[in-house]
Amino acid sequence: MRLLLVEDNVALADELCAxxxxxxxxxxxxxxxxxxxxxGAVEPYDLIILDLGLPGLPGLEVxxxxxAAAISTPVLILxxxxxxxxxxxxxxxxxxxxxxxxxxxxxxxxxxxxxxRRSHGFSNQNQLSAEGLHLDxxxxxxxxxxxxxxxxxxxxxxxxxxMLHPGQVLSKSHLAEHLYDGETERDSNVLEVHVNHLRRKxxxxxxxxxxxxxxxxxxxxxxx
Numbered sequence: 183m184r185l186l187l188v189e190d191n192v193a194l195a196d197e198l199c200a201x202x203x204x205x206x207x208x209x210x211x212x213x214x215x216x217x218x219x220x221x222g223a224v225e226p227y228d229l230i231i232l233d234l235g236l237p238g239l240p241g242l243e244v245x246x247x248x249x250a251a252a253i254s255t256p257v258l259i260l261x262x263x264x265x266x267x268x269x270x271x272x273x274x275x276x277x278x279x280x281x282x283x284x285x286x287x288x289x290x291x292x293x294x295x296x297x298x299r300r301s302h303g304f305s306n307q308n309q310l311s312a313e314g315l316h317l318d319x320x321x322x323x324x325x326x327x328x329x330x331x332x333x334x335x336x337x338x339x340x341x342x343x344x345m346l347h348p349g350q351v352l353s354k355s356h357l358a359e360h361l362y363d364g365e366t367e368r369d370s371n372v373l374e375v376h377v378n379h380l381r382r383k384x385x386x387x388x389x390x391x392x393x394x395x396x397x398x399x400x401x402x403x404x405x406x
Contacts, residue, residue, distance in 0.1 A: 313401020
């Protein structure tokens with residue numbers, strides 16, 4: 183999952199980037215509101231964490247521009263402004279969640295996780311479950327038919343993305359944009375290698391290959 187963090191506090195941004203990356207997210211970081219307004223409109227982010235007190239362009243104006251352009255990417259506002267009226271303004275501008283500073287980083291991570299699930303229709307689940315698989319995001323493991331299967335970091339990121347898009351045909355370029363931040367990784371056969379690793383661990387039918395189109399996550403139920 184690819185996230186955009188817009189935060190001008192360098193120390194805080196460094197900590198959040200490191201924490202989110204440990205959880206398997208690809209994170210782009212910007213400090214200026216003008217840059218954020220543009221990049222958030224042209225890059226395929228799965229979620230955006232947005233500070234309000236930004237140089238260049240205020241966070242609320244950035245958010246308003248995104249929503250006016252029909253950009254529906256989930257946005258979590260992160261700000262020191264704690265007045266109820268400012269919270270209302272943020273939600274009216276189109277924010278999906280609102281967290282005030284200071285905060286515990288673990289709360290932010292859980293809110294990000296919950297927002298991503300809700301945005302893909304998993305609003306009533308405490309864990310990510312799809313097509314017979316149950317993903318433990320905290321431990322980066324998957325449960326299948328009573329068995330717990332360990333995953334590498336790359337396998338976990340890929341499987342999480344597939345499980346959030348069950349039944350959808352996802353092209354290689356689409357998956358690369360959302361899972362990798364380096365051009366070398368995107369252009370190599372690394373995606374195919376990780377797909378094959380998941381098939382060996384979970385079964386060949388879990389991920390279908392659609393020639394000329396990409397991959398489709400069918401899950402364990404496809405093997406019954």
